[in-house]
Amino acid sequence: MRMKIKETFAKKILTEAKGYLDVGFTHSLNPYSGCGFSCKYCYVREMPIQRFKDIPWGEWLDIKTNAAENYRKEIRKLREKNKPVNIFMSSATDPYQPIERKANITRGILEEMIENPPDFLQLQTRGPLITRDIDLLVRLKEKCDVLVSITIETDREDIKQIFAPFASGIKSRLKALKEIHDTGISTQASISPVLPFTPDFPLLLEGIVDHIWIDTLSIGDGAMGKRSERLGMSALFQEHDLSRWYRKDLHLMVARHFQKYLPSDIIRISKNEAFLR
Helix, strand or coil, X not given: CCCEEEEECCCCCEEECCHHHCCCCCEEECCEEECCCCCCCCHHXXXXXXXXXXXXXXXXXXXXXXXXXXXXXXXXXXXXXXXXXXXXXXXXXXXXXXXXXXXXXXXXXXXXXXXXXXXXXXXXXXXXXXXXXXXXXXXXXXXXXXXXXXXXXXXCHHHHHHHCCCCCCHHHHHHHHHHHHCCCCEEEEEECCCCCCXXXXXXXHCCCCCEEEECCCCCCCCXXXXXHHHCCHHHHHHHCCCHHHCCCCHHHHHHHHHHCCCCXXXXXXXXXXXXXX
């Protein structure tokens, strides 16, 4: 897959948190636009940033070269107003996709955060490259609350290949979670969205995570499952004889299964109240 990559200057880097992020987060931060992982279920495919693009999702990437500079300016203004700053990084891209190895945009932001820390930072990724920045995360942890959340949708590599063939392997993500957890940084496994897994999946997370987040295609796409339907997820599950996993109460079933092996208080379930009513 060929990527069209360009460097851009972003007007802003912090975006006011809304929608599903309005649960304690004040801002989202996306170091890039676009994403090289190109997961088939990604809800961003159905958002304006992609729907009005003439290049398919996964085949373009904008590098926000002034991201760290913007962060410094914006958080200083927020601090002048005594505003809390709880950041979700990232909501519409991955901060540790392959290009980050050379571009160092995310690393530059973390370096700036050490000088101008937020109150809370959740780093959300599926890229094991995050272990490169453990040195910065350990330093940042001394100045603010940090949670590293790595997406692990399944423990089956064959399933990952169907839904996210360009994403990092499951074993490498589990290894990254353990490496980060061993440093004392708080970690989370984001099973988002839930994809078919083996009964032993919970055992792989034992002792390497402080939290587990369970989310599904039906309640986690920001549109009560409508985006997932438009992306053809129901048909894709059916094509691979996985339809029994495409159900609205899946998050509840998964939570019950995980609670058989892991403490209930570390398991969190995504809830969309409008959907659940």
